[in-house]
Amino acid sequence: MDYRNDYKKIIKARENIRDFIYETPLIRLNHISELLNTSVYAKLENMQKTNSFKIRGALNKIRSLDEESLKKGVVTASSGNHGKAIATCAKMLGIPATIVLPDTSTETKRQMIRDLGAEIVISTVEERFKTAKEIEEKEGKTFIHPFDDIEVSRGQGTIAVEILNKMDHQKIIVPVGGGGLISGIATYVKGVTRWTEVIGVEPENVARYSKSIEAGEISDVIRGDTLADGLLSVRPGEIVYPIVRDLVDEIVTSNDKSIKKALNLLYNREKLIVEPSSAIGLAAILEGKIDYNERDKLVLIITGGNVSTAAIEDIINP
Structure with missing residues (x-):
């Protein structure tokens, strides 16, 4: 290429x-x-x-979305720095966000995401990306992959x-x-x-x-x-x-x-x-x-x- x-x-x-x-x-x-x-x-x-550096990529992706997509919001699957970054960006820009967390995540981590104003959905480690994609299809939110x-x-x-x-x-x-x-x-x-x-x-x-x-x-x-x-x-x-x-x-x-x-x-x-x-x-x-x-x-x-x-x-x- x-x-x-x-x-x-x-x-x-x-x-x-x-x-x-x-x-x-x-x-x-x-x-x-x-x-x-x-x-x-x-x-x-x-x-x-x-x-974490993750806010750079999360923010660039979100700011590349059109107005209609921003109104519907974003969704991701991450129990780590990417999830925190997406929730933070959504709060800064005033858009809805759903973070799919694995059932192994701690209550402290879950509360941190809630405090940023994002909705959390609990799934398994194996199913979390599938769950996030299902939310994308059902609610029209844009799925933001942690790296790909x-x-x-x-x-x-x-x-x-x-x-x-x-x-x-x-x-x-x-x-x-x-x-x-x-x-x-x-x-x-x-x-x-x-x-x-x-x-x-x-x-x-x-x-x-x-x-x-x-x-x-x-x-x-x-x-x-x-x-x-x-x-x-x-x-x-x-x-x-x-x-x-x-x-x-x-x-x-x-x-x-x-x-x-x-x-x-x-x-x-x-x-x-x-x-x-x-x-x-x-x-x-x-x-x-x-x-x-x-x-x-x-x-x-x-x-x-x-x-x-x-x-x-x-x-x-x-």
């Missing part, structure tokens, strides 16, 4: 959402840079509204606009789940520069992109245990997979031992409250999966911070 002009759609997405989100900080991680003998930076989406939607991908890609406005000639290291985030970032980066690499990192026990790219087709994996609980999709998105396949420079994996070590460094040394999934990029570096030299600039995408300090401490000090 020819992606040469697709970066312009991400510039448009940034214009679409910039008045509703934060331009998050891009900071140098001094302790980790000294430890690794190179320059390591962090794009702090844990400081974004909703404490081109407008969602473009919204997430606005992170790359903000990074490249500040620096070039770098390696951007991105946690990989379904592929919505890294597809958007890669689309913009490869459209505007030849000097920046995009490297994805996925959990060793849920390596759906590594397997799919090796097989030459979209493939499912059996979900294994991982601390990176925000990266659990067992199958790449149908829409975003070819973008990742064609534009991302490399996909590597990392294990829980390295994620724990990386989380410890980010929390205790850099004083950042981040989800375990956000630590996976640093984990891959510590594991020796990403080549670099002392002149490189490594940029970690810190995807979210919806985690308590107690939960972090339980992971790093079991």
Whole structure:
């Protein structure tokens, strides 16, 4: 496919959402840079509204809808950051929203969604997407997929606009789940520069992109245990997979031992409250999966911070 002009759609997405989100900080991680003998930076989406990058894609998708669709509202299936993002966007824009949550979700999480003004529907983990699609058909609400939607991908890609406005000639290291985030970032980066690499990192026990790219087709994996609980999709998105396949420079994996070590460094040394999934990029570096030299600039995408300090401490000090 020819992606040469697709970066312009991400510039448009940034214009679409910039008045509703934060331009998050891009900071140098001094302790980790000294430890690794190179320059390591962090794009702090844990400081974004909703404490996650997910609001970017959710908002771009919703703001791409026509007036009639907005009146009917939106629906999604997510017990995590995407569900919170959709509910927040709906409240900001004054439209109805239904969030389908699994029966395994906590009452605290359910109340959080209610407090944002969204309706919740309880389903099973296996049936939640089917339930959301049924609501779409019955009520006319627009279903917004957590990652496999081109407008969602473009919204997430606005992170790359903000990074490249500040620096070039770098390696951007991105946690990989379904592929919505890294597809958007890669689309913009490869459209505007030849000097920046995009490297994805996925959990060793849920390596759906590594397997799919090796097989030459979209493939499912059996979900294994991982601390990176925000990266659990067992199958790449149908829409975003070819973008990742064609534009991302490399996909590597990392294990829980390295994620724990990386989380410890980010929390205790850099004083950042981040989800375990956000630590996976640093984990891959510590594991020796990403080549670099002392002149490189490594940029970690810190995807979210919806985690308590107690939960972090339980992971790093079991």
